Amino acid sequence: MSPRHVVLLIADQFQHQRLGTADPLARTPHLDRLASEGVNYTGMFCSNPQCTPSRVSMQTGLYPHEAGVLAIYGFRGHTGHLSPDRLTVGKVFRDAGWTTAYFGKSHLGHPLDALGYQHVQEHGVSSPLSAVDRTVTADAVRFVAEHDPEQPLFLTVSWHEPHPAFEHVAPFDEHFPPEEMPIPATYDDDLIGKPPYQAERRAMPHGGVGLDRLRDELSSYYSMISHIDSLVGDVRGALEARGMWDDAVVLFTSDHGDMMGAHGFRLKGVLPYDELYRIPFVLKVPGLPVERSVVDDLCVNVAQPGTLLAAAGLPVPAEMSGGSVLDRAMRPAPPADECVFLEHYAAYWGLHPFRVARTRNWKYVRHFGETPWEELYDLAADPGELRNVVGRGDLAGTRAELRRRVDEWWESTDGRDLAYYESDDFRNWGRATLVSDNALWNDAATSQ
CATH class of the missing domain: 3.40.720.10 (Alkaline Phosphatase, subunit A)
Incomplete structure (x- = not known):
């Protein structure tokens, strides 16, 4: 059919x-x-x-x-x-x-x-x-x-x-x-x-x-x-x-x-x-x-x-x-x-930009901006993502490989740094044509 x-x-x-x-x-x-x-x-x-x-x-x-x-x-x-x-x-x-x-x-x-x-x-x-x-x-x-x-x-x-x-x-x-x-x-x-x-x-x-x-x-x-x-x-x-x-x-x-x-x-x-x-x-x-x-x-x-x-x-x-x-x-x-890639930038709890590489057994999170934290979770042993093991020396190779992969993805898809995304030109690029979903969301954005 x-x-x-x-x-x-x-x-x-x-x-x-x-x-x-x-x-x-x-x-x-x-x-x-x-x-x-x-x-x-x-x-x-x-x-x-x-x-x-x-x-x-x-x-x-x-x-x-x-x-x-x-x-x-x-x-x-x-x-x-x-x-x-x-x-x-x-x-x-x-x-x-x-x-x-x-x-x-x-x-x-x-x-x-x-x-x-x-x-x-x-x-x-x-x-x-x-x-x-x-x-x-x-x-x-x-x-x-x-x-x-x-x-x-x-x-x-x-x-x-x-x-x-x-x-x-x-x-x-x-x-x-x-x-x-x-x-x-x-x-x-x-x-x-x-x-x-x-x-x-x-x-x-x-x-x-x-x-x-x-x-x-x-x-x-x-x-x-x-x-x-x-x-x-x-x-x-x-x-x-x-x-x-x-x-x-x-x-x-x-x-x-x-x-x-x-x-x-x-x-x-x-x-x-x-x-x-x-x-x-x-x-x-x-x-x-x-x-x-x-x-x-x-x-x-x-x-x-x-x-x-x-x-x-x-x-x-x-x-x-x-x-x-x-x-x-x-x-x-x-x-x-x-390996899939995910991202986040900001929400009502603040500015926390990061990008993620996730495989079946690992999740690597690379924060970018003022504080470049890293997170690494062994999903096979810790599916609940309770322990950040990014500092373990025996996992240095895994960390480096996932960091390489997520950075290559970011660059190949024209990802930029925090200064670019926080610039006035970028923050305001849609101002001239922005509508609030036909006035439906104007007062509701902070609840999202």
Whole structure:
């Protein structure tokens, strides 16, 4: 069966490990069903654990620093956002003859009609988020009901949950009593040997989290995830009613994760841990000759736009240098020498620029700027990233090799130094055209 429609479903701040396929406590029957029909990429990471930079990668196939969007606009005075001059996945589908429609959160800093989307209904932050997301879904369902099934459709439905403000969403919350929520094994991390800013951030009012608050937020988080899962079911039902599901490429993913008590932290930003970077990526492609339905290869969401295009039978433009991971499911095993690269620049907890090289067994973090800290984690022996072993003499070779690899990647992708990114020219490059997502995000940037 040749795919006709492409459906992109995006959650916000959804950890990979909270899928029902990974967590027996989670209740995500619709996403579990999608995984059974397609491919579950369990080693997918976001390029940057902040909303706007990651979403730029999801549109362009570029790392945030390649697109000039290192932080959520507004942080530290940066006004960089997704420029309409960039090639986006929406533009490619539109130009190839697909109808393009986008419902929900964008947070890209520019009206979506200039980014390739012909039918747009954005929704901003209001409380409760569950009500906003039901409206997003209703808009998308209404559009599908009126769409001609013979016309190829690229549909994006982008929800706000389980992003803060956390809420207990009925009736799902009855399954997640706060007193029964499991505390992460790394909660009591002493942070000894790690960059000092981590302890400083955990001491901030919104950085660390006590056990009572954590249990309550975990309960809310699980219920919000179950609510999103139910909305996935609503979108599926609308597509099935129009005969558009079976021949549709469908991807469910998120822009980043959340600490959720890991290492004693809450929320996101300025930290290199997998809880923030590892994201769900569940893909259904009709007719794909699959060797593995669970792909644990290390991947980065710079490959997301190219993967959708390849799944629809379209060529991946050279400008989308992130490529595609579609072929990973058609291979019997991961590549022999896996290494992916991640980045971070700044968040509401401050300026902490770093770049990451991650292999299956090692994570190396190279901070750049005023204090060039380094971190090295032996993921085979220490999957929780509790002990920074960068100073061990017997690991000097591993440290040097990963440092070489991440520096070569940074330079080959036109990565610069802190002075460049903090210069007025760079910080202000988008000021003339920046809009606040049609005034939806103007007052909400500091909550991201």
